[in-house]
Amino acid sequence: MDVVVNAATSVDGKLSTRCREQLRISGPEDFDRVDRLRAAADAIAVGVGTVLADDPNLGVKEEQRRVTRLQNGRPAHPARVVVDSRARTPPDAELFDGDASVYVLTGTDAPEERLEGLRQVGATVLEAGSDDGRVDLPSAFDALSAAGVDRLMVEGGGELIFSLFDDGLVDELSLYVGSFVIGGREAPTLADGKGFTETFPELELVDVKRLDDGVLLTYEIGDTVCR
Ligand SMILES: NC(=O)C1=CN([C@@H]2O[C@H](COP(=O)(O)OP(=O)(O)OC[C@H]3O[C@@H](n4cnc5c(N)ncnc54)[C@H](O)[C@@H]3O)[C@@H](O)[C@H]2O)C=CC1
Numbered sequence: 117m118d119v120v121v122n123a124a125t126s127v128d129g130k131l132s133t134r135c136r137e138q139l140r141i142s143g144p145e146d147f148d149r150v151d152r153l154r155a156a157a158d159a160i161a162v163g164v165g166t167v168l169a170d171d172p173n174l175g176v177k178e179e180q181r182r183v184t185r186l187q188n189g190r191p192a193h194p195a196r197v198v199v200d201s202r203a204r205t206p207p208d209a210e211l212f213d214g215d216a217s218v219y220v221l222t223g224t225d226a227p228e229e230r231l232e233g234l235r236q237v238g239a240t241v242l243e244a245g246s247d248d249g250r251v252d253l254p255s256a257f258d259a260l261s262a263a264g265v266d267r268l269m270v271e272g273g274g275e276l277i278f279s280l281f282d283d284g285l286v287d288e289l290s291l292y293v294g295s296f297v298i299g300g301r302e303a304p305t306l307a308d309g310k311g312f313t314e315t316f317p318e319l320e321l322v323d324v325k326r327l328d329d330g331v332l333l334t335y336e337i338g339d340t341v342c343r
């Protein structure tokens with residue numbers, strides 16, 4: 117399965133403000149590019165922190181792109197995936213609008229009544245627990261792959277993106293950098309988690325493009341390196 121991470125940050129690498137509310141960083145050209153990436157994916161994943169903060173829909177916005185997917189024998193929208201150790205995704209979240217399949221990837225400690233609530237709104241629950249109670253991403257992604265997901269787009273947030281780098285699961289990164297500063301030590305960044313200290317994922321910069329008032333950076337992911 118190919119894993120493509122896409123995110124938008126300020127110049128200082130923040131995904132949002134310290135209030136952790138959804139913030140428009142991309143402009144119209146970048147949002148259109150994101151929609152194209154969505155249309156090319158089999159599934160779109162976010163962490164539950166993003167669901168609780170943003171209540172995203174994760175659908176393909178442009179109608180013609182949905183029509184093309186249907187003509188190609190695919191569902192109109194990619195499946196939606198939430199990485200959610202304890203099943204905190206609200207059953208009335210926007211991504212349960214009935215337009216797409218939803219997978220919730222959980223750990224082993226998720227309360228049964230919350231899992232049942234999610235199943236009742238149509239979610240497929242895939243349990244893949246790790247020792248620390250979080251989702252074991254390599255085995256959860258194997259399960260997604262077995263369910264037919266060949267191309268997974270990940271839209272954030274920072275905790276999930278760090279774990280994906282930590283587990284060596286990222287193939288490509290598209291990063292839109294808006295031309296402003298957010299600041300704040302509590303504001304989420306592109307890669308939060310515990311951070312790397314000795315070896316670091318090495319990225320190969322394959323494209324740089326000016327878009328809206330910012331810049332789009334495209335990377336392929338190589339090995340980890342010592343610095
Ligand atoms: N500008 C952008 O492109 C985007 C911005 N955001 C922003 O990011 C913030 C949310 O990001 P975060 O708080 O970092 O939450 P997140 O969306 O990365 O979710 C993290 C949560 O996922 C769960 N999880 C389960 N297993 C995990 C694992 N193995 N590794 C990591 N997480 C695991 C945990 O409950 C963890 O707290 C919001 O402020 C949102 O607005 C989110 C997406 C894109």
Ligand SMILES: Nc1nc(O)c(N)c(N[C@@H]2O[C@H](COP(=O)(O)O)[C@@H](O)[C@H]2O)n1
Nearest residue numbers: 124139140141142170172173174175271
């Ligand atoms: N690419 C990008 N640019 C921004 O400026 C953003 N704030 C985000 N956020 C991501 O998009 C999701 C919202 O999706 P819907 O419009 O509800 O379908 C949000 O949850 C973030 O993952 N992305």
